[in-house]
Amino acid sequence: MSGVKTPIILVNFKTYIEATGDRALKLAEAASKVSLETGVCIGLAPQIADLRMVAQSVDLPVFAQHIDPIKPGSHTGHILPESVKSAGAVGTLINHSERRLKLADIDAAIARARELGLVTVVCANNASVSAASASLNPNMIAVEPPELIGTGIPVSKAKPEVVTNTIENVRRVNSEVTILCGAGITNGDDVSAAIKLGTEGVLVASGIVKAKDPYKVLSEFADAILRV
Amino acid sequence: MSGVKTPIILVNFKTYIEATGDRALKLAEAASKVSLETGVCIGLAPQIADLRMVAQSVDLPVFAQHIDPIKPGSHTGHILPESVKSAGAVGTLINHSERRLKLADIDAAIARARELGLVTVVCANNASVSAASASLNPNMIAVEPPELIGTGIPVSKAKPEVVTNTIENVRRVNSEVTILCGAGITNGDDVSAAIKLGTEGVLVASGIVKAKDPYKVLSEFADAILRV
Amino acid sequence: MSGVKTPIILVNFKTYIEATGDRALKLAEAASKVSLETGVCIGLAPQIADLRMVAQSVDLPVFAQHIDPIKPGSHTGHILPESVKSAGAVGTLINHSERRLKLADIDAAIARARELGLVTVVCANNASVSAASASLNPNMIAVEPPELIGTGIPVSKAKPEVVTNTIENVRRVNSEVTILCGAGITNGDDVSAAIKLGTEGVLVASGIVKAKDPYKVLSEFADAILRV
């Protein structure tokens, strides 16, 4: 997976104003610095409009936040997998809880990404949806209980059973997929807890993007990973 | 409307592979040349991933193909109006027949675009939907019968009554909105016919993007506009 | 409009358990009694699964809560206009804020309903969406600010300007459409206020369905209408 290695900290920029345009670039540079200093892999998922600019500016793996399960053609206003690939993405989120897809479209989006060599991170809201997603053979699964997203209440500490059930259910159908968790992750302890539960990384958004000093919090995340 | 003037040729790049990445740039340059040579306004609607690159490369008004009716925040995988504005767009298509929106979302998307000073081009499939759209006070309406899109059968010649009915219905509710038409427009005659019917420009996609020589066809379009 | 007259109290059963199955029937009977006693028109919008049973049991105009803009054919799981007509509906809600439609689909749903002689009540969230809807020539418009739905804070008293702006905007494009308002209507005063603002009735849900004694509250509503 082009530059992607585990454990990974995957930063979802969402459509936060703090991570739009020039501010996306600044955040990417902070992440790049942390990755260089610690050796920990940090993936970035900026908005589509900022994707090329971010990919050209830093040497980190860049992900789209979404692709549509389409081939080139008449699909005005949709996200063509080829377009994000050509803009420098090495992978993509699929089915984030804020951009859920129909099951057949998750299957088709994974197929299209695979065809183009894009790393797929399918997001899931619970253990059973994680297993269903894993059975479609993406590269990674990220389980995020939607009720914790953006709350600062870390899944890895508040709902560890969601994470362990996910790992258990996923492993029954897929022994290889990388498993991440997310939602409410805001400090190094939350990251350590996630890794100790058996995940290979975290998907994080507001915890980094809305931090006063993203560099500092990302450094703490990376250190937590190194210490586990 | 920032650099936008009428009559206008608005080129929708859709998700055609011929207008993705580097090829989007090439197409934009051809359009730029025609606009410089003829003085006719040519708007470009590339894919979101190519928007900033295109906007930075040519001095033509660039449009997003779609925006979501959202404010900055937790909207992973969506198109934030601020993000396309910051990438250099001066306007946006809304409700293209390949990316139709709920009525309340068209209303909200227009409101968000207006807030940011983005020119709005609402697409509509017939005269009554055009009038409903026009009552929401966008800057432009583009009527396109979906059954003709991509066929090479020009709306302006095959279904002139759709265009004239649209103008009539729209004018009953809105005396100022710019009216474009599209679908099947492939040569200068189709463009002339559209202008003679009372529109102030055309929305075109495959007729330009899939032309062997887009520069040549765009020149023909521009000449047709100058001759009317 | 088959049995429909104004002023009207239109009761949306939503998917409240208090208005499902046998309890839908009981509610319909209470409404029927009030209508017989007062002469005020009360329309009922039960769930699709209860529609035929309700229509066969009471002599009130029955509405579907939604129709899909489809013709008979391969549309598994959708609501065919013919099916609700054949089950006894005389009309249908379209575009309720809990079941919003794409603009082109509102247009098509109105056309299909008209074809079958079904009375159309298009719901809208604000004055501009109301006007856009009215330009499509439905029989009725019901404006409901979604933020007040289910709150018990009556639109007619808390946001009278939404109602008066709606009437003003709608009348600019359509002089005939019946205008209702809804959201938060829970007592006779709210109904009187709505009528005094210039509407010809109310769309109501929880205020009736979740009332301890729906018969009593409906009677109060009807009396308020008669007193205005």
Added chain:
Amino acid sequence: MSGVKTPIILVNFKTYIEATGDRALKLAEAASKVSLETGVCIGLAPQIADLRMVAQSVDLPVFAQHIDPIKPGSHTGHILPESVKSAGAVGTLINHSERRLKLADIDAAIARARELGLVTVVCANNASVSAASASLNPNMIAVEPPELIGTGIPVSKAKPEVVTNTIENVRRVNSEVTILCGAGITNGDDVSAAIKLGTEGVLVASGIVKAKDPYKVLSEFADAILRV
């Protein structure tokens, strides 16, 4: 599963006019006669507006064509699982290719159906989606290649590998779920072929609904099942 046994012929009425209102009833009676005569289980999936009438008229297991993954409440225009249960349904289709759901909604719809004791038949377009669906533990999976639906080209003969791959993939994650297949099934041979491939029944629509004599074709289907 209340009255449901395998092998099963599950007849999807779709929104065919030949299976709407009174004609739904006639079709149900034909099916009932065949089931009584042959002992073969025939399930019926009429439109929601006809569900109660059909369920009250015949002693066959009746299915909804769709349920929404909702609890009682403010969901105007949606299909509440309780409403179809109360109308007499013993089960429901979920995720038919004409009514596809988001993955998390399939999971939630299965959970809601299970809570109410409704038999779940999740439809899937290919082997991998079938396996993903099966991992969510519905009662049945029905695989239907969408490109064959309504064509009269039987999946069981034209694409037997879709059926066998589905069985293989599904069994890897779920040893108990009943597997059906559908699309293009129009005569007894197609049914025999489906059973021989290892399915426990067929999902059929136009082959029965649009047959000149549904009783005759259903009899042929039932005989084919008995002969295998």
